[in-house]
Amino acid sequence: MSFSEKQEALVKEAWEIMKEDITTLSLYFFTQVLEIAPAAKGLFSFLKDEEEIPQDNPKLKSHAVKVFKMTCEAAIQLREKGEVVVSGSTLKYLGSVHLQKGIVDAHFAVVKEGVLRTVEKGVGEKWSEEMKGAWSEAYDQLAAAILAEMNKEAAETTDEP
Numbered sequence: 001m002s003f004s005e006k007q008e009a010l011v012k013e014a015w016e017i018m019k020e021d022i023t024t025l026s027l028y029f030f031t032q033v034l035e036i037a038p039a040a041k042g043l044f045s046f047l048k049d050e051e052e053i054p055q056d057n058p059k060l061k062s063h064a065v066k067v068f069k070m071t072c073e074a075a076i077q078l079r080e081k082g083e084v085v086v087s088g089s090t091l092k093y094l095g096s097v098h099l100q101k102g103i104v105d106a107h108f109a110v111v112k113e114g115v116l117r118t119v120e121k122g123v124g125e126k127w128s129e130e131m132k133g134a135w136s137e138a139y140d141q142l143a144a145a146i147l148a149e150m151n152k153e154a155a156e157t158t159d160e161p
C-alpha cells in the first residue's frame with residue numbers, strides 16, 4: 001500500500017487547519033459516528049445510558065480528542081515512517097481493545113465516514129476529492145493495522161490449550 005508525497009501534503013495541510021479547533025472537531029467526529037451507528041454508544045461506559053450525545057461530558061471530550069488526534073497523527077506520519085504508528089497507545093492495545101469489544105470490518109467503515117465528514121467540515125473550502133482520497137487511504141491503512149492486530153490476538157487466543 002502506498003501513500004504519495006502529495007497525499008502526505010494534503011493530510012498535513014488539513015491537520016494544520018484542524019488542530020486549531022481540535023476539541024470541537026473531535027466531538028463532531030464522535031457525534032457523527034454515533035449518529036450513523038447509535039448502538040456504538042453501548043461501547044462507552046460514559047455514554048451507554050445517554051439518549052443524546054452530551055457535548056459537555058469531559059470523559060467523552062478527552063476520549064474523542066485522543067482518538068481523533070491519534071488518527072490524524074497516524075496519517076501525518078504514514079509516509080515518513082513507512083507504516084502506521086500510533087502515539088499515546090500501541091497497535092497491540094488497540095487490537096486487543098477492539099477485539100474485546102466485538103468490533104468487525106463494517107464498524108471501521110462507519111468510523112471512516114465519521115473521519116471524512118470531520119475533515120470536510122474542518123478544512124472548509126480546502127476540501128477536495130484528492131484530499132478525501134488521501135484521508136481515505138491513511139484511514140484504510142490504520143484500520144488494516146488494527147484489524148491485523150485483532151486477527152493476531154484472536155489466533156493467539158484460539159491457539160491456547
Ligand code: ISQ
Nearest residue numbers: 029030033034040067111
Ligand atoms: C471507536 N473507535 C474510534 C472512534 C469511535 C467513534 C465513535 C464510536 C466508536 C469509536
